[in-house]
Amino acid sequence: xxxxxxxxxxxxxxxxxxxxxGAKCEPRTAAHPVSGARIQLFAAMVRDGNRSYWDAEFARxxxxxxxxxPALLMGWLIPPPWEPPEQGSARPPVASVVxxxxxxxxxxxxxxxxxxxxxxxVEGDLLTAVEELVSVSPEKRTRLGVGHFVxxxxxxxxxxxxxxxxxRNTLFRFTPGAPS
Numbered sequence: 001x002x003x004x005x006x007x008x009x010x011x012x013x014x015x016x017x018x019x020x021x022g023a024k025c026e027p028r029t030a031a032h033p034v035s036g037a038r039i040q041l042f043a044a045m046v047r048d049g050n051r052s053y054w055d056a057e058f059a060r061x062x063x064x065x066x067x068x069x070p071a072l073l074m075g076w077l078i079p080p081p082w083e084p085p086e087q088g089s090a091r092p093p094v095a096s097v098v099x100x101x102x103x104x105x106x107x108x109x110x111x112x113x114x115x116x117x118x119x120x121x122v123e124g125d126l127l128t129a130v131e132e133l134v135s136v137s138p139e140k141r142t143r144l145g146v147g148h149f150v151x152x153x154x155x156x157x158x159x160x161x162x163x164x165x166x167x168r169n170t171l172f173r174f175t176p177g178a179p180s
Contacts, residue, residue: 009173012102014148017136025097029128030076036066036123043069065122073115073156073165076127097131098150098171105147105173112170119164126159134168147174 036056043053052059052067059066068076098108121127137149154167 008099009106009108010100010102011104014103014136014139016102017148017150020097020101020133021135022133023097023100024130024132027128027130028077030126031079033124033126034068034076034121038072038075039066039068039123042072042075046071059122063120063122065124068121068123068125070115070117073117073121073167076121077129096152097133098152098169098173101133101136101150101173103136103148103150103173104175105145106175108147108150108171108173109144110169111149111172112168114168115165116167117165119158119162121156121158121164125164127156127164128158129154129156140172142172142174144172145174145176147172149173 039053042048043050046069048069050067050069052063053069054066056066131152131154134151134153135149136151139146139148149170149172151168151170154169155163156165156167158164
C-alpha cells in the first residue's frame with residue numbers, strides 16, 4: 001500500500017491563524033538513532049575531515065561518541081521515502097504546524113532560520129522534536145506578493161528528555177503576484 005506523503009495547506013483568515021498561536025504538533029521521534037554511518041556519509045559528501053566525525057575513539061573520549069554535524073539536525077527526523085510494508089511505521093507522518101495555519105496564500109518560502117545547539121548530539125542519540133506556532137504577522141506586501149510571516153519553534157530532545165537544540169523558523173505564506 002502506497003503512503004501519500006503530500007500535504008495540503010489550510011486556508012482561513014488572519015484571525016483564524018492568530019487563534020492557533022501556541023499550538024504544537026504531536027512529538028515526532030526519529031525512526032532510528034543517530035548513526036555513525038550517516039555522520040560519515042554526510043562528512044564524506046561535504047568533504048569534512050573533522051576528526052570528531054571520523055575517529056571513533058577520539059570522539060568517544062571527547063564527546064561520548066561520533067559527533068553529529070550541525071547541518072544534519074533536521075535530517076535525523078526525515079522519514080525514509082519508502083519502507084517495506086512490514087517495516088513501515090504504524091503512524092502516518094505528522095504534518096508541520098506551518099501547513100495547518102489557516103491563512104490566505106497559495107505557497108510559502110523560507111525567510112529565516114535560526115538554530116541553537118544546547119548540547120552535543122552524538123551517535124546513538126534518539127531525537128524527538130515538537131514544533132510550536134510562535135507568531136503570525138499582520139498582512140505584509142512584498143515583491144513576492146501579499147502574505148503573512150509565520151514563525152515556528154521546533155524543540156529537539158534526546159531520549160533522556162534533555163533539550164539538545166532549538167530551531168526558530170520564519171516562513172512567508174503568500175499568493176504570488178505583484179504587490180498592489
